[in-house]
Each structure stands twice: as C-alpha cells, then as structure tokens.
Amino acid sequence: MNFQLSEDQVALRDGLQAIVEGRFSLDAVREREDASSVVDKAGWQALADAGVFCLFVPESLGGLGLSITDGVVAVEVLGHALVPGPIIGTMLAAGTIAGAAEGTTLVGIAATSDRGAVPGVLELPSDCDGYLVLPSARDGAAPATYLARSAISATLATRSLDPLHPVGRLNGPLVSGTLELSGTADALRRRALLLTAAFEVGLAAFALELSVAYAKDRYQFGRPIGSFQAIKHLLADELARLEMARAQLHYAAVVTDAPDIAAIDGEVYGLSSTQLEWRAVAGAKLLCDQAALSATKTAVQVHGGMGYTWEVPVHLALKRARVHATMLATSDQMADIVASLTH
Amino acid sequence: MDLRATPAEEAFRADLRAWLAATLPTLPEKALHTDWQARRAYDTNWQGLLHAAGYAGIDWPVEAGGRGASPVEQLIFKEECERAGAPYVGLGFVGLLHAGPTINAEGTLAQRTTYLPKILSGEHVWCQGFSEPGSGSDLASMRTRAVLDGDHYVVSGSKIWTSHAEVADYCELLVRTGTEASRHKGITWLIMDMKSPGIDVRPLKTISGSTEFAELFMDEVRIPVENRVGEENDGWRVTMVTLSFERGTGFVGELLESMRLLRELTELAKRTGAYGDPGIRRRIGHLAATFDGLWALTKRTVSEAQATGIPGIGGTVFKLSYSEAGQKMADLAMELLGDAGLLFDDVTHATDGQSLGNADHVENWIKSFNLTIAAGTSQIQRNIVSERILGLPKEPTVGAKK
Ligand SMILES: Cc1cc2nc3c(=O)[nH]c(=O)nc-3n(C[C@H](O)[C@H](O)[C@H](O)COP(=O)(O)OP(=O)(O)OC[C@H]3O[C@@H](n4cnc5c(N)ncnc54)[C@H](O)[C@@H]3O)c2cc1C
Numbered sequence: 001m002n003f004q005l006s007e008d009q010v011a012l013r014d015g016l017q018a019i020v021e022g023r024f025s026l027d028a029v030r031e032r033e034d035a036s037s038v039v040d041k042a043g044w045q046a047l048a049d050a051g052v053f054c055l056f057v058p059e060s061l062g063g064l065g066l067s068i069t070d071g072v073v074a075v076e077v078l079g080h081a082l083v084p085g086p087i088i089g090t091m092l093a094a095g096t097i098a099g100a101a102e103g104t105t106l107v108g109i110a111a112t113s114d115r116g117a118v119p120g121v122l123e124l125p126s127d128c129d130g131y132l133v134l135p136s137a138r139d140g141a142a143p144a145t146y147l148a149r150s151a152i153s154a155t156l157a158t159r160s161l162d163p164l165h166p167v168g169r170l171n172g173p174l175v176s177g178t179l180e181l182s183g184t185a186d187a188l189r190r191r192a193l194l195l196t197a198a199f200e201v202g203l204a205a206f207a208l209e210l211s212v213a214y215a216k217d218r219y220q221f222g223r224p225i226g227s228f229q230a231i232k233h234l235l236a237d238e239l240a241r242l243e244m245a246r247a248q249l250h251y252a253a254v255v256t257d258a259p260d261i262a263a264i265d266g267e268v269y270g271l272s273s274t275q276l277e278w279r280a281v282a283g284a285k286l287l288c289d290q291a292a293l294s295a296t297k298t299a300v301q302v303h304g305g306m307g308y309t310w311e312v313p314v315h316l317a318l319k320r321a322r323v324h325a326t327m328l329a330t331s332d333q334m335a336d337i338v339a340s341l342t343h
Numbered sequence: 344m345d346l347r348a349t350p351a352e353e354a355f356r357a358d359l360r361a362w363l364a365a366t367l368p369t370l371p372e373k374a375l376h377t378d379w380q381a382r383r384a385y386d387t388n389w390q391g392l393l394h395a396a397g398y399a400g401i402d403w404p405v406e407a408g409g410r411g412a413s414p415v416e417q418l419i420f421k422e423e424c425e426r427a428g429a430p431y432v433g434l435g436f437v438g439l440l441h442a443g444p445t446i447n448a449e450g451t452l453a454q455r456t457t458y459l460p461k462i463l464s465g466e467h468v469w470c471q472g473f474s475e476p477g478s479g480s481d482l483a484s485m486r487t488r489a490v491l492d493g494d495h496y497v498v499s500g501s502k503i504w505t506s507h508a509e510v511a512d513y514c515e516l517l518v519r520t521g522t523e524a525s526r527h528k529g530i531t532w533l534i535m536d537m538k539s540p541g542i543d544v545r546p547l548k549t550i551s552g553s554t555e556f557a558e559l560f561m562d563e564v565r566i567p568v569e570n571r572v573g574e575e576n577d578g579w580r581v582t583m584v585t586l587s588f589e590r591g592t593g594f595v596g597e598l599l600e601s602m603r604l605l606r607e608l609t610e611l612a613k614r615t616g617a618y619g620d621p622g623i624r625r626r627i628g629h630l631a632a633t634f635d636g637l638w639a640l641t642k643r644t645v646s647e648a649q650a651t652g653i654p655g656i657g658g659t660v661f662k663l664s665y666s667e668a669g670q671k672m673a674d675l676a677m678e679l680l681g682d683a684g685l686l687f688d689d690v691t692h693a694t695d696g697q698s699l700g701n702a703d704h705v706e707n708w709i710k711s712f713n714l715t716i717a718a719g720t721s722q723i724q725r726n727i728v729s730e731r732i733l734g735l736p737k738e739p740t741v742g743a744k745k
Contacts, residue, residue, distance in 0.1 A: 001345070001346050001347070001348055001349070001352065001415050001418075001642065001645075001646060002344060002345045002346070002646055002649075002650070003344060003346065003639075003642050003643040003645075003646035003647070004344065004643075004646055004647065004650050005344060006344060009344065069344055212733050212734070212735065215735060216734070216735065216736065223736070223739070224735075224736050226729075226735040226736050227735065227736035227737070227738065227739065229722070229725070229726070229738070231735075232725065232726070232729035232730070232733070232735045233722070233725040233726075233729065235729055235733055235735065236660075236663065236724070236725035236726075236728035236729040236733070237663070237725065239656075239660055239728055239729075239732060239733060240660035240663045240664045240728065241664070243640060243656055243657060243660050244633070244636040244637060244639075244640050244660070244664050245636060247636060247639040247640035247642075247643045247657065248632070248635060248636035248639045248640075250344065250639065250643070251346070251635075251639035251642070254344055254345075254346050255346075258346070258347070260347070261346050261347060268426070269606075279631075279635070280635065282628075282632070283631065283632030283635045283636060284632075284636075286628070286629065286632045287632055287633070287636045332621075332625055334628070334632070335624070335625040335626075335627075335628030335629050335632065336621070336624060336625065336628060337628070338627075338628035338629075338631045338632045338635075339609070339624040339625065339627040339628035339631065340624075341631075342605065342606060342609050342627060342628070342631040343606060343609055343610070
C-alpha cells in the first residue's frame with residue numbers, strides 16, 4: 001500500500017505550479033475581478049498548452065491519458081491560485097466536445113436543481129461556449145448531455161457573489177441537451193464532485209497560508225497575534241480539517257481510478273464497488289466543503305478589519321468556497337449519500 | 344499512489360486472519376471491568392497467545408524480540424484484530440507502546456535483556472508514572488525528587504492518574520534530579536519495581552465509577568542506579584522518544600471501533616425510527632465521512648512513515664480531529680437512546696423485543712470525555728500543531744507555577 005504522491009504526480013504538481021505562478025499571479029487574477037468575462041485568453045491557452053484540459057484524454061487521442069488522481073493533484077494547484085474559468089467542465093468535456101482540450105471551447109457544468117423553487121443559476125454565462133448538463137441526482141438513469149450556450153436562456157447577474165466566478169439566472173428550467181455523453185451521468189457527477197473538491201482543498205490551503213503569514217506579522221499588545229491561543233488554536237483546527245479532507249480526497253480519487261480497490265474496500269462495509277466509490281466521493285466532497293468554508297471564514301476573522309476589506313484577497317477565497325460548496329451539490333446532499341451507505 | 348496490497352502484505356493479512364479465526368473462539372470469558380486481577384489475567388493471556396504465534400511486539404524491531412513488521416503491516420494487524428473482535432492491548436499498553444520501545448531505544452544491553460522479553464510474553468505489566476498533581480500538561484514542572492545515595496536513587500513524591508497501577512509490576516517513572524527550576528534539563532527516567540517498599544497505591548474512582556487509574560505515593564523508595572535509562576538529567580529527551588511512538592498509529596484501534604459503533608448506531612436509529620429525521624441522518628453522514636477521512640489520513644500517515652521513517656503531519660493532527668468526532672458520536676448516541684441513555688442496565692426495544700445495546704453506548708459516552716484529555720489535551724495538541732507545523736510563535740513561558 002502506498003499513499004504517497006508518485007514522482008510523476010509531484011512533477012505534474014510542480015510543473016503546473018510554475019506555470020500558474022507565471023500566468024496567474026494574484027495581481028493578474030485580480031485584474032479579472034467584476035469583469036463579465038473572467039477568462040484571460042492567453043492564460044487559458046497556457047493551461048491548454050500545459051495539457052490541463054486534455055489530462056484525461058487518452059494518449060491515443062492526443063491527450064495526456066492521466067488518471068482522476070492526477071487530475072485532483074492538478075486542480076488543487078489551480079484552486080490555490082484562484083484561477084478563474086470553467087476548468088472542471090472543460091477538463092471533463094475534453095475528448096468529447098471539440099475544442100475543449102485545445103482551450104478553444106470553454107465548457108461549464110450545469111446541474112438541474114433538486115431544490116424545486118429556484119430554477120437555478122448558470123456558472124460563467126459570458127465565458128462558456130457550452131455546458132455539460134447533469135440530470136438531477138434523483139433521476140440517476142438519465143444521461144448527461146451537452147448543450148451549447150446559445151441553447152440556454154440565461155441572464156448574467158448584475159452582481160455575482162464571487163467577482164471571479166460570475167453566474168447568470170436561468171430564465172426557465174434547464175432542459176437536457178441533444179448530444180448524449182458517453183458513460184453514465186452518475187460517473188460524470190462523481191468526477192465533477194471530486195475535481196470540485198480538489199479546487200476547494202486548494203482554496204483552503206491558500207486561505208490558511210494567508211492567515212498564518214498574517215498571524216506572524218501582525219502585532220497587538222506587543223506580541224504577534226499568532227502567539228495568542230485564541231488565534232493559533234483556530235488555525236490548528238483548520239490544518240487538521242484540511243489534512244483530513246485532502247487525505248479523503250486522494251483516497252476517493254484512487255478508488256475512482258481503481259474499481260478493484262473499491263470492491264475490496266467495499267466488501268468490509270457490504271457495499272458494491274460503485275457504492276463504495278459514492279461513499280468515498282460524497283465524503284470527500286463533504287469534508288472538502290467544510291475545510292474550504294471553515295478555513296476561509298477563519299481567514300476573515302484572523303485578518304480582523306483587513307479581512308473585511310476588498311483589498312485583502314481573503315474574501316475571494318471565501319466566496320469561491322461558497323460557490324463550489326453550493327453549485328454542484330450541497331454538503332447536506334453529500335451527508336445524505338454517506339448516511340445511506342452506512343450500514 | 345497505489346493502495347493495493349503487495350503480495351507480502353496480502354500474505355501477512357491472510358495468515359493473521361486465519362490465526363485470529365482459530366484463536367479467538369478459544370479465549371476465556373471477558374473479565375468484569377471492575378475486577379482488576381481478572382482483567383490482568385485476561386489481557387496477559389491474550390498477550391501470551393500473540394507471543395506464541397509471533398505477533399507480540401508487532402512494531403518492535405526483531406533485535407528486541409519483536410516482529411519488526413513494516414508500518415503497513417502494523418496497520419493491517421490492527422485492522423484485522425478490530426474486525427475480528429480481538430481483545431485490545433489493554434494492560435499491556437504502557438509496556439508495549441511506551442516503556443518497552445524506550446528501553447529498547449535508550450536502555451543498556453542488561454536492561455533490554457531483563458525487561459523486554461517479559462513485556463512481550465505478557466508476564467510483566469507496566470504503568471506510566473509521569474503526571475503529578477501539580478504537573479499535567481506542564482509535565483516539565485514535575486517535583487517528585489530522586490536523590491543519589493550510593494548506588495541507589497531515593498525517590499519521594501507523588502504521581503497521579505497512573506493507569507492500572509494496582510496491578511502493575513513496573514513503572515516507567517520520571518523524577519526530578521536537577522534543581523527545582525531546571526525544568527526539562529533536570530529530569531531522569533527510572534524503572535521502578537512496584538513491589539519496592541515505600542510505594543503506596545491509592546486507586547481513584549473515575550467518572551465511569553470504576554478505578555481506571557490511581558494516585559502513587561513514594562516515600563523514600565530506593566531504586567538501583569542500574570535502573571536508570573539514559574543519562575541522569577536526560578530523561579526528558581528519553582521520554583520524547585517514547586511519546587513519539589504514540590503518534591501515527593496509536594489510535595487506529597479506537598478509530599475502527601468508532602466506525603463499528605457508528606454502524607451500530609445507524610441500525611439503532613433505524614430501529615427507533617429516528618433515522619426518518621433528516622437532521623439525524625445528516626449527523627450520521629457527517630460522522631461517517633469524518634471517520635472515513637481519518638481512516639484515509641491514517642493510511643497516508645502510515646505510508647509516509649513507511650517511505651520516510653517519519654509519520655509527518657497526519658500523525659500530529661489526527662488526535663485533534665478524532666477526539667472531537669468521537670465525542671460528537673457519543674453525544675449522538677445519547678440523543679438516540681433518549682431515556683435508555685440514563686441507565687447501564689440493558690433496555691429492550693418496545694416492539695422488536697431486542698436489547699438496545701444502551702449499556703455500551705452509555706459507557707462509551709462517559710469514556711469519550713477522556714479523548715480530549717489523556718495523552719495530551721486538545722488545547723496542548725493545538726499548541727503543538729500551530730507551533731511545530733504552522734510555525735506560529737510559542738507561548739510566552741513564565742516558568743513553572745506551583
Ligand atoms: C483516563 C486517563 C488516563 C491517564 N493515564 C495516565 C497514566 O497512565 N500516566 C500518566 O502519567 N498520566 C496519565 N493521565 C494523565 C494525563 O496525561 C493528564 O491528565 C493530561 O496530560 C492533562 O494534565 P492535567 O490533568 O494535569 O490537566 P491540566 O494540565 O491541569 O489541564 C487542565 C486544563 O487546562 C488546559 N491547559 C493546560 N495548559 C494549557 C496551555 N498551555 N494552554 C491552554 N490550555 C491549557 C488543559 O487543556 C485542560 O483543559 C491520564 C489521564 C486520563 C484522563
């Protein structure tokens with residue numbers, strides 16, 4: 001049993017890190033704030049050239065042919081840098097939707113709402129060329145489809161919660177697209193959840209680093225605030241949450257890649273390999289939601305008045321965490337899934 | 344990242360599973376938890392069986408008489424034992440997890456040959472005399488004194504919270520040999536024979552009503568100098584060697600037990616109808632996800648220890664998250680039990696006529712309080728995490744208070 005990142009994974013992470021530092025510095029990212037279109041074409045192209053979008057496309061089709069585990073490692077780096085744009089949808093669409101792998105077609109994810117009353121919102125309506133449409137989780141048998149942006153009636157919000165992840169209001173219920181995607185919607189949903197969770201881990205790590213740095217720097221009562229237990233204990237808890245979430249994320253990615261491991265582990269709990277996969281993925285998403293929401297909230301608190309300013313980037317991580325903890329699925333839905341698979 | 348077992352790991356698991364299946368049915372009735380002599384007999388019998396089968400000291404090096412199993416095999420060992428319902432290490436805890444490894448790492452050849460074999464075979468039970476009435480979290484302020492008199496140390500003072508001291512043969516004892524203000528620099532690690540004259544053991548009743556630990560009074564107890572492990576005044580460093588054994592896989596058994604308890608609780612919730620309440624279901628889901636996450640973290644930690652020799656961050660943050668989750672689960676159990684949580688007598692379900700299993704859950708709820716106290720309180724754990732891992736500034740030290 002080996003739970004360490006492989007050499008290739010470390011190289012993937014570090015290579016992407018270097019590209020992100022060059023292309024997506026905090027200053028560069030922040031230039032997109034409140035723009036209706038947040039994707040910087042040159043930066044997006046750089047990600048495409050680095051193979052981010054064709055990561056899962058088989059080598060025989062010109063992709064990198066990497067695993068979900070590798071994808072999770074890569075997306076965490078992007079989350080840490082707050083990289084804007086429909087990263088996850090585009091990664092999952094590549095190989096099926098023309099231009100996604102190359103960075104010329106931007107693909108978002110649209111999930112039909114389980115929540116009835118609100119028709120739902122559409123992510124990045126000014127950036128995306130099309131959407132992977134996931135059927136309601138209740139309607140497990142329905143296929144996932146692709147829908148061009150032009151086929152969806154949605155209005156860009158005048159103001160979105162996250163200035164780096166604008167959304168639109170759907171003007172009617174979301175209908176399925178005409179292009180059926182191969183594979184089950186169920187499997188696609190799990191992959192989307194995992195990659196979203198990976199982005200959240202990046203956000204949590206970013207927020208925690210900002211907080212630790214500030215806590216060492218900021219003096220009150222003649223001491224760095226990081227020497228007060230009221231502060232350091234908050235941060236210790238965030239680290240504990242983050243590491244647990246990251247471990248579960250990696251575990252869930254591994255069982256998604258390897259159904260044989262899912263089958264062996266599932267046996268212990270009387271679960272099929274798919275059920276075990278669901279339990280692992282839903283648990284990972286839940287823990288990553290909590291880690292990201294909590295670390296970013298704590299970051300606001302630790303920064304005091306500075307944390308309440310637009311200038312300090314903490315709010316950007318906080319708002320993105322809110323976006324990712326909400327859009328595809330909520331923590332409550334994930335908890336329901338895990339509970340239903342605990343027996 | 345490859346979570347598949349290697350052929351060697353699989354073989355280890357298969358052998359162990361077969362041995363457990365053959366051995367567990369031969370075990371005697373479990374001892375009453377208030378009957379210490381019977382508990383000792385039960386636990387040492389189990390240790391003897393492990394020893395005969397070559398599973399004693401699974402994590403100890405081969406030179407010390409242990410199995411020298413890899414960290415992953417140690418994890419498999421704990422996993423299989425818990426899943427098969429094997430007894431816990433019980434009274435062997437201090438000998439096998441603290442004193443033994445310390446003597447092996449820091450002791451002389453004579454000390455190793457005298458003490459280690461009997462820890463492994465289960466013949467000797469050890470206790471840990473670290474905490475004092477005035478020195479708990481601030482262990483370095485301890486005051487139990489040892490004065491050199493010829494080839495003996497003469498020890499006077501008191502220890503507290505000494506688990507199973509009533510039935511221990513030996514005590515790993517920390518004493519002050521330096522000046523009163525010497526703190527970490529004036530502590531010595533001694534092996535104390537519990538039959539020595541001058542020792543008075545007074546059991547303390549815990550909140551569960553039994554006597555898990557005791558107060559230990561020492562009045563001019565003479566301990567031979569040859570029982571010193573490490574140099575005089577170097578006991579703090581020696582102790583840290585011991586404590587580092589506690590992190591990493593120290594709580595695997597408890598974690599797996601918690602996962603089993605949660606499954607039982609889920610069944611209970613279904614029987615009582617509480618499962619129909621989405622709030623309850625979500626709490627179950629949160630706890631299950633947390634325990635799964637902690638299990639993944641444990642695997643990562645073990646894999647890290649195997650690859651690098653050091654358990655890394657996972658081992659340090661584990662206890663903090665685990666102890667909170669354990670307490671939350673215990674609270675949930677009490678809420679599910681309702682009135683049946685107010686007594687230790689078994690209550691049967693009104694419609695299905697079967698026991699609710701409430702006694703175990705009530706016992707577990709009470710025990711859950713020690714999760715955030717014993718082996719370093721959660722506040723101290725947070726200090727460690729924030730200072731050693733996050734690099735935040737240390738607490739200002741004011742020196743030991745009386
Ligand atoms: C079931 C059980 C078994 C035990 N077995 C043994 C044993 O076999 N041998 C042995 O030597 N010991 C044993 N202990 C003792 C255990 O290690 C101590 O209880 C523990 O270290 C805490 O010390 P204390 O009880 O003196 O509490 P204190 O240190 O007095 O702590 C009281 C409270 O103050 C807080 N506190 C203390 N210092 C700080 C700080 N710097 N910052 C913030 N908060 C602080 C603590 O977190 C706690 O909430 C056992 C304890 C229990 C509960």
